[in-house]
Amino acid sequence: MVNGDRPHVVILGGGFGGLYCTRALADAQVRITLVDKRNHHLFQPLLYQVATAALNPADIAQPIRAIVRKQPNVEVLMADVIKIDADHRRVLFSDGDALSYDYLVVATGATHSYFGHDEWQSVAPGLKTIEDALEIRKRILFAFEEAERHHDPLAQRAWLTFVVVGGGPTGVEMAGAIAEIAFQTLKRDFRRIDPTQARVLLLEGTPHILGTYPEILRRKAAEQLVKLGVDVRTDARVTHIAERGVTVDMPTGAQHIEARTVVWGAGVAASPLARTLGVPLDRAGRVLVTPTLNAPGHERVFVIGDLAAVKQKSGALVPGVAPAAMQEGKYVAQAIVDLVHEKPIFGHPFEYFDKGSLATIGRKKAIADLPGHIRLWGFLAWMAWLFIHVLFLIGFRNRILVLIEWTWAYATWQRGSRLITGTVAHEGPHTEVSTAPRAPVSSSAISPPS
């Protein structure tokens, strides 16, 4: 191989961080191996649209091989890394194979955390992978089908109650989208039940949803959710989740909510791979990286994206968002080039450039916190959100298809991917067993820390 003598850069994870790092190394005199457990890069900010039947999986996912096809210094490996052996400069795969590196970039991201309640996972799936999204889509659509089959009004009500746990961006998006499905998409599709009688609850443990946004936008977001028909409960801490519903601690006391469909949008935990590095981690399992994004004590190992806890000058952490991962990926690519050319990198620590944040709530409903204290909500914020997300969707074709799906959805209130696929057990209306939790959630890209 002509690249054989060049330094070998191994990049773990084909998310935003890993991919942008790979691309930024296109002209570098290195050979790159990009390793991912999946064959596809996922545009995670739109994953909730797959979970809510608006987009197809392939609209937001592209094969990693196809993305880097024209970059000759990259080899892509679909494989499962279980350990980083920094002492011997190699990573170990689940099948016993090993891969040596000269430079390592760890960008394996994060998964859901159930805060020690892993038993909730089967009843309240989170949203990190395509499989998660299809599982949630199946449960939401199937709940309406089950409600239609039941004659008992209490059972119907439980099947028509949807609980979203966690008032962060994912929870807000999910709650808004479920409300739109019930109150618009399906409203004329059933004969016995009235989908507009569904209840969609958004439970947030702290006093505010979207806690990282300024107060005015938090309030606007809550207003827009209420307008969509979402029942927003703050200061509502979930203490128990089971097949039949959710128990919540609220200022007014404990309450049990009968619900057959629960979606988890609350906790995030770093990929367990971080622990195999043997360096200090923060409470969420992220690596406390140096200002140059190194794993402490490892000049040739970089950690980026959701797996890295990166302190800004202000003292705050860089948020776990796609633009941050992209910027970190590019920074690390330059750092590796500098190291290869034996230039010092320490004079130039990573700085995060905040381009603002956006959260969408529903049709013509969103909030945007942009640089220069520009704060938008409603239609304008939604247009900004649309524009930016289509712009960043990797792959020209996907952009066009997503635009068509959205235009169609906007014009008709319909959703393009209303399919219930995968195993659905049919339970009798009078049995005790819930239909929802059957199989454990499909394997995530990264398994949660045990």
Next chain:
Amino acid sequence: MVNGDRPHVVILGGGFGGLYCTRALADAQVRITLVDKRNHHLFQPLLYQVATAALNPADIAQPIRAIVRKQPNVEVLMADVIKIDADHRRVLFSDGDALSYDYLVVATGATHSYFGHDEWQSVAPGLKTIEDALEIRKRILFAFEEAERHHDPLAQRAWLTFVVVGGGPTGVEMAGAIAEIAFQTLKRDFRRIDPTQARVLLLEGTPHILGTYPEILRRKAAEQLVKLGVDVRTDARVTHIAERGVTVDMPTGAQHIEARTVVWGAGVAASPLARTLGVPLDRAGRVLVTPTLNAPGHERVFVIGDLAAVKQKSGALVPGVAPAAMQEGKYVAQAIVDLVHEKPIFGHPFEYFDKGSLATIGRKKAIADLPGHIRLWGFLAWMAWLFIHVLFLIGFRNRILVLIEWTWAYATWQRGSRLITGTVAHEGPHTEVSTAPRAPVSSSAISPPS
């Protein structure tokens, strides 16, 4: 309910037969319950395009509820019928519920048959449902990934060998599409293996592929397959399928083909529901219906689509294709209206109008056997195939999306849905266990007769 006094028509199955029957009853003074195990109607003629990563599941599937939304005399039930109790005019569900009917239309179709070798199912999945298609897609794409990971040339070769069993239309379409994936789509995506070195074998037990077509078209189809790089073997009877490959009886003797990916396109068996009717069935399990498509002895029970063995005047059976099911559905709707109005139906037996048949092989490659002895192949046949399939795709939106996908695929040779989703276990390159066959094929709409 205003419809309460009207005769109750229960239609089992939301495929082409059931759906066209439902639609044809739109103005009839009946109330209809359309029952399907799935929430979606599937455009089965294009299912192989999902299996070969060209189309999204949602491109060829529509929620049944959405299709009949505007037909007020229809109620849709997502439920699993396990028995027809014709004596008491009712159908029984898996959960113990029952549903009474005045008229019953059974249109539950067919599934794969492994000719008594059900143990082949896990190693050689067939293609009937969306889940089947996603399973096959996963296996095909994953095989290339595994080949890239292996250093042993023999293992690489086994992973790069694809066997399609059965030279009917599905087998021909699958073989052609796999060849295009290997020789065009993926040809520049790997660094260690050369996907164009893949072998795609199409095995047919009889002397001819596409046996129902005239000789000239059979020959043209075989020529076009060979041009695509498919290794077509006729008179090749599969005697054994296991994780490591296929054993074939050929005129030259028995041969073992090392292959990690096998697709089953050979046998079809009728839905097992037919057996609960207690009427004579043919060898494939189909109901030997009367000229008015009744189950013999049951004036109020009709059987249509792939589940019915319908004799034509010529003595030949009506083929198991979508247009036949549609025509039968419409005929039965009229018969039910006649019965409701106490008119005789027996003066007017069902007649199948053959609009011709088409089979596609690949890009610009197809065959068409049209009325008036018009026989096309190559580009013209392919254009006819394209036109007819887009025309019949139910749902305006799907037509546009499919056209875009196809245009894009045509222009770039790329495929839009190259995602490996679902559980994929990573096996070591040197272990004996194959990565392909683990879990049994996802539940089919109808389970094969045991």
